Amino acid sequence: MNQRPxxxxxxxxxxxDGDHACAEGAIAAGCRFIAGYPITPSTEVAERxxxxxxxxxxxxxxxxxxxxSIAAVLGAAWGGARAMTVTSxxxxxxxxxxxxxxxxxxxxxxxxxxQRGGPSTGLPTLTGQQDMMQARWGSHGDYEIIALSPSSPxxxxxxxxxxxxxxxxYRVPVMFxxxxxxxxxTEKVVIPEADTIDVxxxxxxxxxxxxxxxxxxxxxxxxxxxxAGDDHRVHITGLTHDARGYPIINAECQQICxxxxxxxxxxxxxxxxxxxxxxxxxADVVVVAxxxxxxxATKAITDARKKGIKVGFLRLITVWPxxxxxIRDLAGKVGCLVMPEINLGQMYREVERAxxxxxxxxxxxxxGGWVHDPEDILKAIIEGAK
Amino acid sequence: xxxxxxxxxxxxxxxxxxxxxxxxxLNDNKSATLTQSFGxxxxxxxxxxxxxxxxxxxxxxxxxxxxxxxxxxxxxxEKFEPELKEDGILLIEEDLVKPHPVRGHIRQYAIAATRIxxxxxxxxxxxxxxxxxxxxxxxxxxxxxxxxxxxxxxPDRLLQKNIDALEQGFVLGEQKLAEAK
Numbered sequence: 001m002n003q004r005p006x007x008x009x010x011x012x013x014x015x016x017d018g019d020h021a022c023a024e025g026a027i028a029a030g031c032r033f034i035a036g037y038p039i040t041p042s043t044e045v046a047e048r049x050x051x052x053x054x055x056x057x058x059x060x061x062x063x064x065x066x067x068x069s070i071a072a073v074l075g076a077a078w079g080g081a082r083a084m085t086v087t088s089x090x091x092x093x094x095x096x097x098x099x100x101x102x103x104x105x106x107x108x109x110x111x112x113x114x115q116r117g118g119p120s121t122g123l124p125t126l127t128g129q130q131d132m133m134q135a136r137w138g139s140h141g142d143y144e145i146i147a148l149s150p151s152s153p154x155x156x157x158x159x160x161x162x163x164x165x166x167x168x169x170y171r172v173p174v175m176f177x178x179x180x181x182x183x184x185x186t187e188k189v190v191i192p193e194a195d196t197i198d199v200x201x202x203x204x205x206x207x208x209x210x211x212x213x214x215x216x217x218x219x220x221x222x223x224x225x226x227x228a229g230d231d232h233r234v235h236i237t238g239l240t241h242d243a244r245g246y247p248i249i250n251a252e253c254q255q256i257c258x259x260x261x262x263x264x265x266x267x268x269x270x271x272x273x274x275x276x277x278x279x280x281x282x283a284d285v286v287v288v289a290x291x292x293x294x295x296x297a298t299k300a301i302t303d304a305r306k307k308g309i310k311v312g313f314l315r316l317i318t319v320w321p322x323x324x325x326x327i328r329d330l331a332g333k334v335g336c337l338v339m340p341e342i343n344l345g346q347m348y349r350e351v352e353r354a355x356x357x358x359x360x361x362x363x364x365x366x367x368g369g370w371v372h373d374p375e376d377i378l379k380a381i382i383e384g385a386k
Numbered sequence: 387x388x389x390x391x392x393x394x395x396x397x398x399x400x401x402x403x404x405x406x407x408x409x410x411x412l413n414d415n416k417s418a419t420l421t422q423s424f425g426x427x428x429x430x431x432x433x434x435x436x437x438x439x440x441x442x443x444x445x446x447x448x449x450x451x452x453x454x455x456x457x458x459x460x461x462x463x464e465k466f467e468p469e470l471k472e473d474g475i476l477l478i479e480e481d482l483v484k485p486h487p488v489r490g491h492i493r494q495y496a497i498a499a500t501r502i503x504x505x506x507x508x509x510x511x512x513x514x515x516x517x518x519x520x521x522x523x524x525x526x527x528x529x530x531x532x533x534x535x536x537x538x539x540x541p542d543r544l545l546q547k548n549i550d551a552l553e554q555g556f557v558l559g560e561q562k563l564a565e566a567k
C-alpha cells in the first residue's frame with residue numbers, strides 16, 4: 001500500500017485484495033478504532049488499518065488476545081467511536097462471550113471474520129466457511145444477529161460500510177463473514193467520493209438529560225444512545241435489565257428484554273435481507289450460495305445452462321437473519337435447491353428447514369482447504385434437474 | 387486469458403501477478419482477478435499467482451487451463467508445465483529452469499532474469515525483468531498500461547531501478563519474439 005490519499009477516504013480505482021478493501025471500507029464508514037490480535041488470514045485488514053489510522057486520527061491497539069480485543073471494541077463504541085475487530089476462526093471462538101455482551105448491551109460494532117479451515121487451529125492459510133453457524137449461535141443465550149458475506153473485494157469494501165450502518169441502525173454487533181479466498185483475492189475496487197458514501201449516523205439521544213433511559217426503545221424497538229461520560233446517568237450490564245439499564249432478575253423482565261433484542265432484528269428481516277437473484281423464473285434447479293462458493297458456482301451454472309438445464313441462482317449477501325422467506329417462496333416453485341458451501345452443511349440446514357419439504361434440497365459439501373471443483377456442483381445440478 | 391506465475395517465495399512472484407493485474411484492471415479497461423496460493427512459509431516455498439484477464443466481468447475467479455505459464459524455478463516448472471495449454475506460451479528463468487523438450491505447439495521463451503537483475507545491482511529486480519519480458523512477448527497489456535501500474539508497487543527510491551529492469555526485460559522479449567519469427 002503506497003497510495004497516499006488526501007482525506008481519510010481512498011477515493012478512486014484501486015487494485016486491492018479483499019482484506020485491504022475491508023480496511024478501506026471501515027475507514028469510509030467512519031471507523032476510527034480497531035482492537036485486534038493478529039491471525040491469518042485476517043491480519044492484512046489490521047495491518048492496513050495500523051498503517052492508515054495514525055494518519056487519520058484513528059486508534060489501532062494490538063491487544064493481548066481476542067477476549068480483550070472485543071472487550072476494547074465494546075468500550076470504544078460506548079465512548080462514541082465506530083469500532084471494529086478482525087479475526088479468524090480461533091479468535092472468533094474466543095470472542096464469543098463478549099459478542100453476547102455486545103448483543104445484551106446493544107453495542108454497535110463490527111466483527112470481521114476472514115474464515116479459514118477448522119476446527120481448532122485447523123488450516124491457518126487455507127479457506128473455509130465453517131463459522132457460519134457460530135456467527136449465529138456462538139454466544140450463549142437467545143439472541144438475533146446480523147451477518148453479511150462478500151463475494152469480491154469490491155463487496156468487501158461496500159459491505160463493510162453496510163455492516164457499520166446496520167450495526168448503528170439496529171445497535172447490534174454485525175458479523176462480516178469473509179473467507180480466505182475472498183480476503184486474498186485481488187480485483188479492481190472503486191471507492192466513491194467520501195460525500196457520496198452512505199454512512200448512517202449513530203442514533204444519538206436528543207431528549208432532555210433527566211429523562212434519558214438507556215434502554216427505552218424508539219418505535220422500531222431500538223433505543224437511542226449516549227456517549228459514556230457525556231454527563232448522562234448511564235448504567236449498562238450484561239445482566240437482564242430494565243429501561244434504566246438496572247439489573248432486574250426475574251422472568252417478566254427477561255421476557256421484555258430478550259423479546260426486544262430478538263424482535264428488533266426479526267421484525268425487520270425484510271429490511272435486512274439482501275440477496276442477488278438471477279434467472280429464478282421458470283428455473284428447475286436453483287443454486288443457493290454465498291461468499292467464494294457463489295463465485296465458484298457460476299462456472300457450474302454456466303456449464304449446466306449450456307446443457308439446456310434451467311438453472312437459477314440465489315446469492316446470499318445477508319446470511320443472518322437467514323433469508324427464509326426467499327427460500328420458502330422458491331421451494332414452492334422449483335424442483336431442487338442445490339447448495340455448495342465449504343463446510344459439511346451449515347447454512348444448508350437453514351435452506352432445508354425453510355424449504356420444509358416443498359422441494360428437494362441437495363448439499364454439495366467441502367471440508368475446507370480449497371474451493372469446490374465446479375464439476376461437483378454441476379453433478380448436483382444435473383442430479384437435481386432429474 | 388489465464389496466466390499462472392510461479393516460482394519460489396521471495397522472488398516477487400505474487401507481485402508480478404499483482405502488477406499485471408493492476409495494469410489490466412486500472413489502465414487497460416479489462417477485468418483482472420488475481421488469486422494466489424502459498425504455504426505457511428513466506429520465503430523459499432513453492433508459490434504461485436493466478437491471474438485471469440478478460441474483456442467481460444470475471445465470475446469464476448480461478449484458472450481452468452492456463453494460456454500462459456511463467457516458471458521461475460525448476461520445481462514450479464515441473465509442477466505446472468503439464469497444466470499449460472497445448473498451444474500456450476511458456477516463459478522460463480533460463481538459469482533456474484532446465485526445460486524438457488517442448489510439448490505440443492507450446493511457444494517457449496527463456497530469459498536470465500536473475501543474472502540481468504544482478505548486473506543492475508540486485509537480484510531482487512529479477513521479477514521486474516520478467517514482467518517486461520512477459521508483456522513484450524504475450525502483449526497481455528500494452529506497455530504503457532504496465533508502466534503506469536508500477537508506481538506504488540515498489541518503494542519510490544527503487545522505482546527507477548525497477549523500471550530499468552522492466553525495460554531490459556521488454557527489449558529482450560521483443561528480440562526473442564523477432565528471432566522466433
